[in-house]
Amino acid sequence: MNYPSKVLERAVEEMSNLPGVGKRTALRLVLHMLHRPASQTENLADALQHLVQDIEYCEKCHTISDAPICQICANPLRDTSLICVVEDVRDVMAIENTGQYKGVYHVLGGRISPMDGIGPGQLYIDSLLKRIKNEDVAEIIFALSSTMEGDTTAFYLYKVLKNTPVNFSTIARGIGVGDELEYADEATLVRSIQNRIPYVESN
Amino acid sequence: MNYPSKVLERAVEEMSNLPGVGKRTALRLVLHMLHRPASQTENLADALQHLVQDIEYCEKCHTISDAPICQICANPLRDTSLICVVEDVRDVMAIENTGQYKGVYHVLGGRISPMDGIGPGQLYIDSLLKRIKNEDVAEIIFALSSTMEGDTTAFYLYKVLKNTPVNFSTIARGIGVGDELEYADEATLVRSIQNRIPYVESN
Numbered sequence: 426m427n428y429p430s431k432v433l434e435r436a437v438e439e440m441s442n443l444p445g446v447g448k449r450t451a452l453r454l455v456l457h458m459l460h461r462p463a464s465q466t467e468n469l470a471d472a473l474q475h476l477v478q479d480i481e482y483c484e485k486c487h488t489i490s491d492a493p494i495c496q497i498c499a500n501p502l503r504d505t506s507l508i509c510v511v512e513d514v515r516d517v518m519a520i521e522n523t524g525q526y527k528g529v530y531h532v533l534g535g536r537i538s539p540m541d542g543i544g545p546g547q548l549y550i551d552s553l554l555k556r557i558k559n560e561d562v563a564e565i566i567f568a569l570s571s572t573m574e575g576d577t578t579a580f581y582l583y584k585v586l587k588n589t590p591v592n593f594s595t596i597a598r599g600i601g602v603g604d605e606l607e608y609a610d611e612a613t614l615v616r617s618i619q620n621r622i623p624y625v626e627s628n
Numbered sequence: 629m630n631y632p633s634k635v636l637e638r639a640v641e642e643m644s645n646l647p648g649v650g651k652r653t654a655l656r657l658v659l660h661m662l663h664r665p666a667s668q669t670e671n672l673a674d675a676l677q678h679l680v681q682d683i684e685y686c687e688k689c690h691t692i693s694d695a696p697i698c699q700i701c702a703n704p705l706r707d708t709s710l711i712c713v714v715e716d717v718r719d720v721m722a723i724e725n726t727g728q729y730k731g732v733y734h735v736l737g738g739r740i741s742p743m744d745g746i747g748p749g750q751l752y753i754d755s756l757l758k759r760i761k762n763e764d765v766a767e768i769i770f771a772l773s774s775t776m777e778g779d780t781t782a783f784y785l786y787k788v789l790k791n792t793p794v795n796f797s798t799i800a801r802g803i804g805v806g807d808e809l810e811y812a813d814e815a816t817l818v819r820s821i822q823n824r825i826p827y828v829e830s831n
Contacts, residue, residue, distance in 0.1 A: 427724045429717060430694045436679040439672040443657050452718065454646050455679065459692070463680035469642040470673040476639040476658065477666035489662070491633045514632060515655065521630045 426452075485556065487532040487549045489514045497521075497529055504528045506563040508556065510582065512536050512575070516568060528566070531556065536569060536578040545581055553582075557589045567595040629655075688759065690735040690752045692717045700724075700732055707731045709766040711759065713785065715739050715778070719771060731769070734759065739772060739781040748784055756785075760792045770798040 426448060428434035433455065440451035458466045482488065483495035490496070497503055497517075507528030511517055517530050533548040556562060565586065569575035583593060599617030600609050609617070629651060631637035636658065643654035661669040685691065686698035693699070700706060700720075710731030714720055720733050736751040759765060768789065772778035786796060802820030803812050812820070 427721060429698055429700070429720060429724075430683065430692045432675075432678050432682045432694060433692050436675045439668075439675040442668065442672070444660050445653075446657075450648075454649075456717065457647050458676065458679060459683060465642075465645065466676050466680045469645070470676040472635075472639045472642040473661065473669050473673040473676075475635050476661060477669045479635045480633065480662060489633045489636050491635060495632055497632070514659065517632060518630060518655075521632075 486530045487534060487552070488517050488530060502527070506561055507566070508553075508562055508564070509566045509568050510553065511568050512570065512578075520568065528564075533578070536572075536574045537581055538574045545585075548578070550582065550585060554586065554589070557586065557591055562589075562591050564592045564594060567593065569595075571598055686735075689733045690737060690755070691720050691733060705730070709764055710769070711756075711765055711767070712769045712771050713756065714771050715773065715781075723771065731767075736781070739775075739777045740784055741777045748788075751781070753785065753788060757789065757792070760789065760794055765792075765794050767795045767797060770796065772798075774801055 428437065436455045436458075437448065437451045440446055440454055441448050443451075446454070458469075479491070481490050481493060483490040483498055484493050485498045486495060488495050488497070492499075498505075504527050508531050509520065509526065509528055510531045510533060511520070512533055512535060514532060517532060520526050520530075531549070531553050533550070533553075535543050535548055537543060537545055537548070553565075557565075565582075567579040567582065569579050579595060586593070597620060598613065599620060600606060600613065606614070631640065639658045639661075640651065640654045643649055643657055644651050646654075649657070661672075682694075684693050684696060686693040686701055687696050688701045689698060691698050691700070695702075701708075707730050711734050712723065712729065712731055713734045713736060714723070715736055715738060717735060720735060723729050723733075734752070734756050736753070736756075738746050738751055740746060740748055740751070756768075760768075768785075770782040770785065772782050782798060789796070800823060801816065802823065803809060803816060809817070
């Protein structure tokens with residue numbers, strides 16, 4: 426592509442380094458930036474600069490944070506004996522959005538995936554072991570994705586942690602609320618029958 | 629959405645102000661930026677800052693440029709008697725990529741579109757009239773999109789410019805090179821028959 430301006434070309438090149446953003450989309454976004462007030466793009470540039478300069482990760486749970494200890498770990502009302510193990514910060518945000526979970530988290534930073542070259546050594550497993558040893562942890566909830574990699578990661582964690590005096594649980598798999606049985610895949614249907622729970626009126 | 633960090637939230641908000649980028653996509657892009665070397669995101673921020681600060685528009689043809697006069701207008705090898713009128717800089721880039729056009733351009737900055745609140749007053753029409761008066765222009769090529777707005781714009785331009793001593797032409801509409809007749813829409817097929825050209829062996 427011949428760009429009429431080096432400044433334009435550089436902005437397009439940098440934007441197209443983002444995942445899922447091709448040259449054409451990048452050009453469309455950059456031209457949009459030229460049509461809106463310059464201050465808006467300056468704000469964006471400033472926000473990205475601050476992002477990489479100021480972002481911190483919680484020393485305890487490794488979630489993204491503005492301080493050495495995140496708001497969740499620092500909250501005295503949270504139950505620190507209950508640790509929910511997740512893959513990344515998006516999972517923390519999804520669970521937090523429900524407003525129903527009162528425990529704390531541990532962000533692994535990914536899942537074991539030999540295909541992507543990610544082994545246990547690249548995940549925050551040692552620090553989880555340290556938390557179990559040093560804090561008063563009663564239960565670990567595995568909230569990992571229901572894929573081969575997620576299951577492998579849960580299995581590996583269980584093997585590493587099983588000699589510690591904590592209980593392990595995993596989030597329930599089954600038919601989603603509002604879903605029709607007819608359209609559920611077989612694996613999910615089987616799991617939802619195997620893991621059936623006693624019927625209570627208020628459910 | 630509850631964000632675990634203000635820095636993260638601000639970056640996501642600013643990214644999601646771009647067209648076609650929702651909150652979820654913005655979060656995915658921002659988390660990607662945190663996983664790659666910080667220097668890459670600093671480069672992006674710097675490129676965007678330079679974009680809005682340093683970008684110029686050619687004083688003659690209004691295309692994006694690094695200087696007051698763009699490379700095309702400043703090129704002594706280009707035929708300045710031939711002006712191709714386009715809607716925006718993407719059209720200039722598309723035609724330049726063919727490497728076959730030796731004239732110059734005039735970027736209108738959009739097309740007449742009452743639905744979007746764009747009237748003739750917001751387009752660079754006066755400066756086109758001035759170019760025709762002051763320069764030795766022989767032909768104006770309308771290279772506008774083949775839509776109602778594009779046609780309206782060409783018609784309006786023709787009405788404004790018809791008393792000047794220049795010739796007008798419009799780019800050919802017809803079956804695309806490599807396309808099969810069977811799949812062409814009716815309007816295109818009709819145009820390609822109406823505007824048929826003498827058969828030459830080298831075509």
